[in-house]
Amino acid sequence: MPDSHLIVESLTKTYPGSTASSVDHVDFNLQKGEMLALLGPSGCGKTTILRMVAGLIAPTSGRILLEGRDIAQLPVYRRNMGMVFQSYALFPHMNVAENVAFGLEMRGIPKSERAERVERALDLVKLSGYGERRITQLSGGQQQRCAIARSLVIEPDLLLLDEPLSNLDAKLREEMRDEIRDIQARTGVTSIFVTHDQDEALSMADRMAVMSAGRIEQIGTPREVFDRPATEFVAGFIGAGNFFAGTASGNGEADIPGLGRLTFSQSAAAGTPVRLLVRPHRILLGHQGTNHFTGTVEHLVYRGQILTLTVKVGERTIIADLPTHAGKLPVTGETIALSIAPDDVTLIGEAAS
Structure with a gap:
């Protein structure tokens, strides 16, 4: 797209002596x-892509266009990119303000302007008044904020984040997701972040690219990828799912061995082998609508807001997530009815022959 801020075309990285590419003709x-x-x-190649965009690794082939200019062969110091590493990579012998000012000093920014920009950057990440503190005096979340301030103070064309939350505990990770997203939205800086955590990707990204073996399996908004996965790999990697292999019988229906007939809202020609996905949280208790089944509760897992049921239906096992506030909940050994709306059955591709 000619008006895109960043275009990556057929980006490939094959390391010497390797028969397979770490990144294989990636486009976005x-x-x-x-x-x-x-x-x-x-x-899967996600960090390798980030490092090629940053200039830390040279691509084997392909183009990286930033505002229409191919930067694939530019050295890292000429790319004007901010990068937040997994380890934060802060200088322990410098205080907070000196860490944040480092990139400005390397660019020859006058001292008076440096001080003003550092102050603005620290205010942006809620570290006003922390400039004189040593890095060792900061908590994990504060060190993360300092690393982000150092990356943003240079006013980068791109902000690149490599597993930025992996060193934080669970509660702080959730807080920092919102912090990073808020900072990125307020600054308007174009950003790429690498993660293996689906919750981070779903909650923070405008779009997400799911990768496997050096290739992008699917790219789209979090809702598109979660609700309409393009491949079984994507469906299994993003969230839990019930997968059914069967044969389309026409009119938006499929015959599923060991289960029966399942109606879905997409189309597939009669006789076509299909793979269908139903997310556990889309399954309802009781006989409602077109798809309803009766089964026996084999196992329960209490997860606070959610109760996860393993239900034996015919020859199949179905996983269902029920909200724990939804009245009387099933117990192990109970016979229950389950319902699935056709719109909640997703066609993800053909079954293996």
Whole structure:
């Protein structure tokens, strides 16, 4: 797209001596101010992409266009990108203000202007008054904020974050998700962040690219990727799911061995092998609508707001998530009815022959 802020075209990285590419012909684009999550398991190539965009790794082939200019061969110091590392990479011998000012000093910004910009950056990340503190005096979340301030103070064309929350405890991770998203929205800086955590990607990104084995399996908004996964890998990696292989019988229906007939809202020609997905939280108690089944509760897991049921239906096992405030809840061994709306059954592709 010619008006995109960042365009990545057929980006490939093959390391010497390797027969497989770590990154294999990856394409995506970003509009100005957009935040993209690169999501996938360890070794899928997401960090390699981030480092090629940053200039820390040279691509084997492909183009990286920033505002229409190919920067793939530019050295890192000429790319004007801010990067937040997993380890924060702060200088322990410098105080907070000196850490934040480092990039400005390297760019030859006058001392008076440096002080003003550092103060604004610290205020942005809620660290006003912390400038004289040592890095060792900061909590994990404060160190994260300091690293973000150091990346933003140079007014980067791109902000790149590599697993930025992985070193924080669970409660602080949730808080920092909102903090980073808020900071990014207020500054309007185009951003890419790498994560293996689906909750981070779903809650923080404008769009997310799910990766496997060096390729992007699907790219879209969090809702598109979660509700309409393009492949079974994406469906399984993003959230829990019940998967059903069967044969389409036409009219938006499929015959599922061991279960019966399942109606869905998408179309597939009669006789076509299909794979269908139903998210556990989309399953309702009781006989409602088109798809309803009777089964026996085999196992229960209490998760606070959610009760997860394993239910034996015919020859199949179905996982259902029920809100714990929804009146009387089933117990192990009880026979219950389950319902699934056709709109909540997603066609994800053909079954293996």
